[in-house]
Amino acid sequence: MSDFEVQVEGQPVEAAPDVRLLLDDPVTGVGRLIRGDTAIAVIVEGSGSDRVVTLRGRRIAVSVRSWRERILAEAERAAASHAGPIAVTATLPGLVVAVGATVGDEVEEGASLVTIEAMKMQNEVRAPRAGRVIEVSVEPGQTVATGAAMLRLE
Amino acid sequence: MSLHTDRPRPPFERLLIANRGEIAVRVIRACRELGISPIAVHSDADVDAIHVRQADASQRIGPPSPAESYLSIEAILEAAHRSGAQAIHPGYGFLSENADFARAVADAGLTFVGPPAETLASLGNKLAARRGAESAGVPIVPGTTVAVDDDLDGVAAIGFPLMLKAAAGGGGRGMRRVDAEDGLGEALVAARREAVSAFGDGTVYAERLLAPARHVEVQLLGDRHGNLAVLGERDCSVQRRHQKLVEETPSPAVDLETRAALFDSARRVAGTVDFHNAATVEFLLDAERRHYFLEMNTRLQVEHGVTEMATGVDIVAWQIRVAAGDTLPDAILQPEPRGHAIEVRLYAEDPYADFRPSAGHLTVWRLPDGPGVRVDAGVEADTVLRSEYDPLLAKLMVHAEDRPAAVDRLRRALDETLIGGVQTDAGFLRWLVDRPEFIEGAYDTGFIAEHWPAGQRLGPEEASLAAAAAIGMRAMEPATGGPSQPAAAEGSAWGRTARLEARRG
Numbered sequence: 001m002s003d004f005e006v007q008v009e010g011q012p013v014e015a016a017p018d019v020r021l022l023l024d025d026p027v028t029g030v031g032r033l034i035r036g037d038t039a040i041a042v043i044v045e046g047s048g049s050d051r052v053v054t055l056r057g058r059r060i061a062v063s064v065r066s067w068r069e070r071i072l073a074e075a076e077r078a079a080a081s082h083a084g085p086i087a088v089t090a091t092l093p094g095l096v097v098a099v100g101a102t103v104g105d106e107v108e109e110g111a112s113l114v115t116i117e118a119m120k121m122q123n124e125v126r127a128p129r130a131g132r133v134i135e136v137s138v139e140p141g142q143t144v145a146t147g148a149a150m151l152r153l154e
Numbered sequence: 155m156s157l158h159t160d161r162p163r164p165p166f167e168r169l170l171i172a173n174r175g176e177i178a179v180r181v182i183r184a185c186r187e188l189g190i191s192p193i194a195v196h197s198d199a200d201v202d203a204i205h206v207r208q209a210d211a212s213q214r215i216g217p218p219s220p221a222e223s224y225l226s227i228e229a230i231l232e233a234a235h236r237s238g239a240q241a242i243h244p245g246y247g248f249l250s251e252n253a254d255f256a257r258a259v260a261d262a263g264l265t266f267v268g269p270p271a272e273t274l275a276s277l278g279n280k281l282a283a284r285r286g287a288e289s290a291g292v293p294i295v296p297g298t299t300v301a302v303d304d305d306l307d308g309v310a311a312i313g314f315p316l317m318l319k320a321a322a323g324g325g326g327r328g329m330r331r332v333d334a335e336d337g338l339g340e341a342l343v344a345a346r347r348e349a350v351s352a353f354g355d356g357t358v359y360a361e362r363l364l365a366p367a368r369h370v371e372v373q374l375l376g377d378r379h380g381n382l383a384v385l386g387e388r389d390c391s392v393q394r395r396h397q398k399l400v401e402e403t404p405s406p407a408v409d410l411e412t413r414a415a416l417f418d419s420a421r422r423v424a425g426t427v428d429f430h431n432a433a434t435v436e437f438l439l440d441a442e443r444r445h446y447f448l449e450m451n452t453r454l455q456v457e458h459g460v461t462e463m464a465t466g467v468d469i470v471a472w473q474i475r476v477a478a479g480d481t482l483p484d485a486i487l488q489p490e491p492r493g494h495a496i497e498v499r500l501y502a503e504d505p506y507a508d509f510r511p512s513a514g515h516l517t518v519w520r521l522p523d524g525p526g527v528r529v530d531a532g533v534e535a536d537t538v539l540r541s542e543y544d545p546l547l548a549k550l551m552v553h554a555e556d557r558p559a560a561v562d563r564l565r566r567a568l569d570e571t572l573i574g575g576v577q578t579d580a581g582f583l584r585w586l587v588d589r590p591e592f593i594e595g596a597y598d599t600g601f602i603a604e605h606w607p608a609g610q611r612l613g614p615e616e617a618s619l620a621a622a623a624a625i626g627m628r629a630m631e632p633a634t635g636g637p638s639q640p641a642a643a644e645g646s647a648w649g650r651t652a653r654l655e656a657r658r659g
Contacts, residue, residue: 004625008617016618021626028518028574033623040619043518043574044627051627053620054518054574057581058506060612062624093513093541118541119511146513 005070007063049073085134087149091125094118096142101151105133114138114150127153158471164189165478166241166265170234171195171209173245174224175532176548177454178205181243184470193237195230197223199540204532213237218542224248227255231262241265241477243470247544250453251278251324267477269429269452276427277450281321281359286426287447292419295438295446297361302342309342309360310335318342320349321357324449328352329396331363364438364446366598369393370405371436372420373461375469375486377476378430383486384417385461385469392586394509394602399579400586401457402496403464405439406557406595412443423450432458432473456549459530460495463553494560495553498583500573502545505582506610513541518574522567526553526560539576547578561593585609 006013016035021042023031029044033055043054049065065073098115101107107127114125131153138150170193171181178194182205185192194209199218206212213233216223223229225248234242242259244250250268257271268274277283285299297312301321309316318341320328330345332338346356373385389405390398408416420435427450434455436448458469467486476482503509519535531548533539539547552567554560565587571580589605591597 004628006621006625008620009612011617013614013617013621015621015625016615019619019622019626021623021630023627023630029627030518030520030572030574031623031627033619033626041520041569041572042619042623043572044623045517045574051624053623054572055616055620055623057568057571057573057578057584058612058616059577060616060620062620064621064624064628092511095541118513119543119545121511123510 003066004064005067006065009061085152085154086128086131088113088125088128088151088153090114090116090144090146090148090150092116092118092123093145094123094143096138096140096144096150097122098140099136099138099150101133101136103133103136107131107133107153116144125150129153158188158475160483161188161475161480165475165480166190166239168193168210168237168239169241169243169267169474170213170230170237170239171205171243171245172224172230173243173248173250174200174203174205175544176530176546177245177247177456177532179208179532180459180530181245181470182208184468184474187468188471188474190474193233193239195224195233199542204534204537211237218540220248220542227252227258230255231258231264234259234262234264239264241267241474243267243474244453246454246456251451253278265477267431267473269427269431269433273427273429273452277452278324279321279357280319280324280449281357283423283449284359284447287419287423287450290422290426292422292447293445295361295364295448298359300359301357302360306335306338306342310338312360312362315363315365317361317363318345318358319361320345320353320355321359322349322353322355324451327396364440365600366441367391368405368407368439368598369398369436369448370408370416370439370445371434371455372416373455373458373469374420374424374433374435375467375472375476375482376424376430376433377482378479379481381482381487382421382424383467383482383489384420385465385467385486385489386491387413387416388457388460390457391597391599392592392601393599394606398457398499399501399602400496400498400583401460402494402557402560403460404491404494407439407443409443412439412445416445419445419447423447427452430476432469456499456546457497459528459549459551460497460553463495463528463551464491464493465489493553493555494557495551496560496564497549497551498564498568498586499546499579500548500550500571500583501579502539502547502576503579504577505579505606506577509579511541511545512577513539514576515539516547516573516575518572520570520572521548522550522570524567524570526563527551527567528553547573557595558593561587582606582609 019035032039045052051062053060094116097117109130111127112124134154135152168191171178182192191210194212195215196206215229249255253271253275256266259266315333318330332341345358350356368391375383388401388403390401392400423435433452435450437445504512516537521529528551552563554563568584
């Protein structure tokens with residue numbers, strides 16, 4: 001399948017040759033990888049170029065792009081690199097137990113900004129880069145979903 | 155042999171299960187076999203949960219937050235009254251070791267499936283339990299038997315590394331490792347603060363860190379007439395963050411002499427308290443097979459199932475029967491364990507990201523079956539996992555004639571396991587069963603920290619297979635457009651038909 005460019009967890013990878021996918025359930029993506037006379041159960045989730053393949057219990061992020069998609073994505077990335085403010089989002093769902101920054105704070109990259117408690121564990125959400133906090137939209141006691149915007153950095 | 159034919163009538167008419175998930179389902183099954191009508195409870199997040207649907211009835215006990223539902227003594231007692239239950243089974247976790255709850259249940263004229271409140275109160279204080287074990291002649295981990303005050307010299311004399319533990323903690327929670335004297339003061343402040351926030355009690359004690367060590371526990375079952383059954387030991391040494399992931403019985407590290415010594419110590423510890431119920435006495439076993447008492451839990455353990463498989467004793471049914479006053483029969487007092495049983499815990503946790511909890515939508519849930527396999531699950535396909543609750547999804551247990559056969563069976567069972575939508579620890583468990591240390595039974599509590607960092611690297615073979623799977627899927631779909639086009643999404647009838655066509659081809 002040389003039409004596709006494949007990256008597995010961000011690294012370019014050559015697909016195993018002599019392997020084919022037999023789909024057992026198109027709705028859930030459950031199938032089997034057949035190589036010679038062995039079969040390995042897999043799940044392929046996602047749509048478009050972003051897929052998640054579950055193999056031997058591990059969810060593996062795979063990006064499969066046609067040449068056209070790759071060129072479009074590069075153009076998009078180039079447009080986005082004129083970076084403005086960035087949102088700091090929740091990396092997991094849970095209860096906000098502490099907010100370590102207020103509007104106007106200058107924070108270092110890696111500084112702990114929000115503590116989220118989920119399943120009895122406390123998890124720190126850290127600054128992805130240095131910057132000034134321009135907005136704080138969560139407070140302790142509030143629950144957040146994965147991806148929820150919590151702060152903005154400039 | 156039925157162990158319940160001696161009971162013409164069920165021990166209770168209706169029993170309320172003050173828990174959720176797989177353990178609620180487990181108790182419901184025991185109720186069914188005993189002829190008891192099981193009553194579930196649920197928070198607003200659990201209206202459709204599997205334990206609710208399997209019970210005869212379910213009572214709402216509050217909003218999703220555990221503090222306002224599964225931990226609310228008031229809400230649960232009200233539910234018991236509304237449902238007409240005569241007894242309450244607390245499961246594990248939540249209120250299972252809460253002395254106030256046990257007392258409130260008794261005061262309400264109901265039967266608590268567990269020990270008396272006073273027993274929970276005395277064992278709940280790990281420091282008092284340490285003193286009790288020591289006075290019964292049972293070796294304890296070297297350390298303090300009184301609360302750590304600000305006299306750091308006394309603590310430093312124990313030696314490093316050491317563990318600071320919350321007296322009100324337990325089950326692996328409220329613990330902090332200290333490697334050297336200069337970190338002690340700071341660690342003590344942090345440990346106290348954690349203990350206050352988690353348990354409402356800042357009392358902390360210190361124990362020397364024993365390493366390498368194995369975590370071995372003894373399963374007990376006692377009745378109200380002074381009979382005590384010792385149902386064997388379990389090895390729970392495969393742990394992450396002091397939480398068990400794998401349990402097996404018998405322990406590969408325990409020989410006959412060690413087993414006799416462990417059983418004797420467990421009986422001595424049990425003798426220090428008034429107890430009738432299932433209980434576990436936990437020990438650390440050092441490299442010379444010396445054992446040291448850690449704690450005693452007078453409740454059902456998560457890992458009770460492996461003991462049930464090896465002994466044939468239904469621990470949950472007998473918990474309920476002894477709560478009703480029944481006497482343990484000889485078949486249980488002199489158990490004859492056979493073969494080897496192993497349990498692995500399937501958690502919604504990401505072993506490739508430090509075992510962080512992973513909530514989400516469980517799309518595929520295919521669990522193993524067949525000879526010698528038992529699955530106790532609290533979820534099914536199409537379940538949305540909530541972050542409020544314990545990430546344990548299911549326990550997968552196998553039983554076979556000996557340990558090598560049990561390991562082979564476990565490997566087969568894990569190969570049949572397919573879970574989609576949420577990262578679980580299944581990949582870690584599959585890796586584990588191929589490790590020579592695990593196959594030989596030569597592992598200790600430091601195993602994951604030592605070996606898993608290398609194990610979690612994605613190998614080139616997996617990467618190329620994953621790539622082939624993703625390409626195979628795309629190739630079955632209709633022609634693709636730009637990066638954000640939705641036409642090939644799994645919901646589309648077009649895509650589904652095309653994929654079915656491809657499958658035929």
